[in-house]
Amino acid sequence: xxxxxxxxxxxxxxxxxxxxxxxxxxxxxxxxxxxxxxxxxxxxxxxxxxxxxxxxxxxxxxxxxxxxxxxxxxxxxxxxxxxxxxxxxxxxxxx
Numbered sequence: 001x002x003x004x005x006x007x008x009x010x011x012x013x014x015x016x017x018x019x020x021x022x023x024x025x026x027x028x029x030x031x032x033x034x035x036x037x038x039x040x041x042x043x044x045x046x047x048x049x050x051x052x053x054x055x056x057x058x059x060x061x062x063x064x065x066x067x068x069x070x071x072x073x074x075x076x077x078x079x080x081x082x083x084x085x086x087x088x089x090x091x092x093x094x095x
Contacts, residue, residue: 006030010037010045018048023056026095032063035091038070042089049091063094 008021018035025033037045053060068088074081 006032007034007036008048010035010041010048012041015044015047015051018044019051019056022048022052022093026057026060030095032092032094035093036089038088039086042087045089045091049093052093057095060093060095063092064090065092066090 006025008018008025010018022033022035035045035049049062053062066089070086070088071083072086073083
Protein backbone atom coordinates (compact mmCIF):
# COMPACT_ATOMS: atom_id res chain seq x y z
CA UNK A 1 0.00 0.00 0.00
CA UNK A 2 1.27 3.45 -0.84
CA UNK A 3 1.79 6.10 1.81
CA UNK A 4 -0.56 9.08 1.79
CA UNK A 5 -0.92 12.19 3.93
CA UNK A 6 -4.72 11.77 4.01
CA UNK A 7 -4.84 8.16 5.17
CA UNK A 8 -7.23 6.65 7.69
CA UNK A 9 -5.84 3.43 9.15
CA UNK A 10 -8.64 1.13 10.27
CA UNK A 11 -8.34 -0.79 13.53
CA UNK A 12 -10.65 -2.00 16.28
CA UNK A 13 -12.40 1.26 17.18
CA UNK A 14 -16.07 1.86 16.34
CA UNK A 15 -16.89 2.64 12.70
CA UNK A 16 -18.07 6.18 13.42
CA UNK A 17 -14.61 7.17 14.72
CA UNK A 18 -13.14 6.43 11.29
CA UNK A 19 -16.09 8.04 9.48
CA UNK A 20 -15.47 11.22 11.47
CA UNK A 21 -11.77 11.12 10.50
CA UNK A 22 -12.68 10.87 6.80
CA UNK A 23 -15.20 13.70 7.04
CA UNK A 24 -12.63 15.85 8.87
CA UNK A 25 -10.12 15.34 6.04
CA UNK A 26 -12.71 16.29 3.40
CA UNK A 27 -13.86 19.39 5.31
CA UNK A 28 -10.21 20.35 5.72
CA UNK A 29 -9.90 20.67 1.96
CA UNK A 30 -8.62 17.23 0.96
CA UNK A 31 -9.65 16.06 -2.50
CA UNK A 32 -8.81 12.40 -1.75
CA UNK A 33 -8.86 10.25 1.38
CA UNK A 34 -7.35 6.80 1.54
CA UNK A 35 -8.88 4.17 3.85
CA UNK A 36 -6.43 1.38 4.66
CA UNK A 37 -7.00 -1.89 6.53
CA UNK A 38 -5.48 -5.33 7.06
CA UNK A 39 -6.93 -8.67 8.04
CA UNK A 40 -10.14 -8.68 10.02
CA UNK A 41 -10.49 -4.90 9.73
CA UNK A 42 -11.16 -5.07 5.99
CA UNK A 43 -14.92 -5.38 6.47
CA UNK A 44 -14.85 -2.38 8.81
CA UNK A 45 -13.01 -0.34 6.14
CA UNK A 46 -15.70 -1.15 3.59
CA UNK A 47 -18.39 -0.13 6.09
CA UNK A 48 -16.58 3.17 6.72
CA UNK A 49 -16.42 3.97 3.00
CA UNK A 50 -20.10 3.17 2.51
CA UNK A 51 -21.25 5.21 5.53
CA UNK A 52 -19.21 8.21 4.36
CA UNK A 53 -20.66 7.96 0.84
CA UNK A 54 -24.29 7.24 1.62
CA UNK A 55 -25.02 9.00 4.93
CA UNK A 56 -22.75 12.02 5.17
CA UNK A 57 -21.11 13.05 1.87
CA UNK A 58 -23.13 11.88 -1.13
CA UNK A 59 -20.84 13.78 -3.54
CA UNK A 60 -17.88 11.52 -2.62
CA UNK A 61 -17.04 8.79 -5.13
CA UNK A 62 -14.78 5.75 -4.97
CA UNK A 63 -11.68 6.48 -7.03
CA UNK A 64 -9.93 3.13 -6.63
CA UNK A 65 -9.80 -0.04 -4.60
CA UNK A 66 -6.53 -1.88 -4.19
CA UNK A 67 -6.11 -5.30 -2.63
CA UNK A 68 -2.99 -7.21 -1.75
CA UNK A 69 -1.17 -9.45 0.68
CA UNK A 70 1.51 -8.63 3.24
CA UNK A 71 3.77 -11.50 4.23
CA UNK A 72 5.27 -11.53 7.71
CA UNK A 73 8.26 -13.78 8.24
CA UNK A 74 8.69 -15.46 11.62
CA UNK A 75 11.08 -13.74 14.01
CA UNK A 76 12.74 -16.91 15.27
CA UNK A 77 13.58 -18.11 11.70
CA UNK A 78 13.14 -21.82 12.38
CA UNK A 79 13.35 -24.08 9.37
CA UNK A 80 9.98 -25.04 7.93
CA UNK A 81 8.25 -21.91 9.23
CA UNK A 82 6.62 -20.19 6.24
CA UNK A 83 5.42 -17.01 7.87
CA UNK A 84 1.97 -15.46 7.84
CA UNK A 85 0.01 -13.89 4.98
CA UNK A 86 -2.34 -11.01 5.80
CA UNK A 87 -4.77 -9.54 3.28
CA UNK A 88 -4.83 -5.77 2.78
CA UNK A 89 -7.19 -3.27 1.19
CA UNK A 90 -6.88 0.39 0.29
CA UNK A 91 -10.02 2.32 -0.69
CA UNK A 92 -9.44 5.78 -2.13
CA UNK A 93 -12.36 8.19 -1.92
CA UNK A 94 -12.39 11.42 -3.94
CA UNK A 95 -14.56 14.50 -3.92
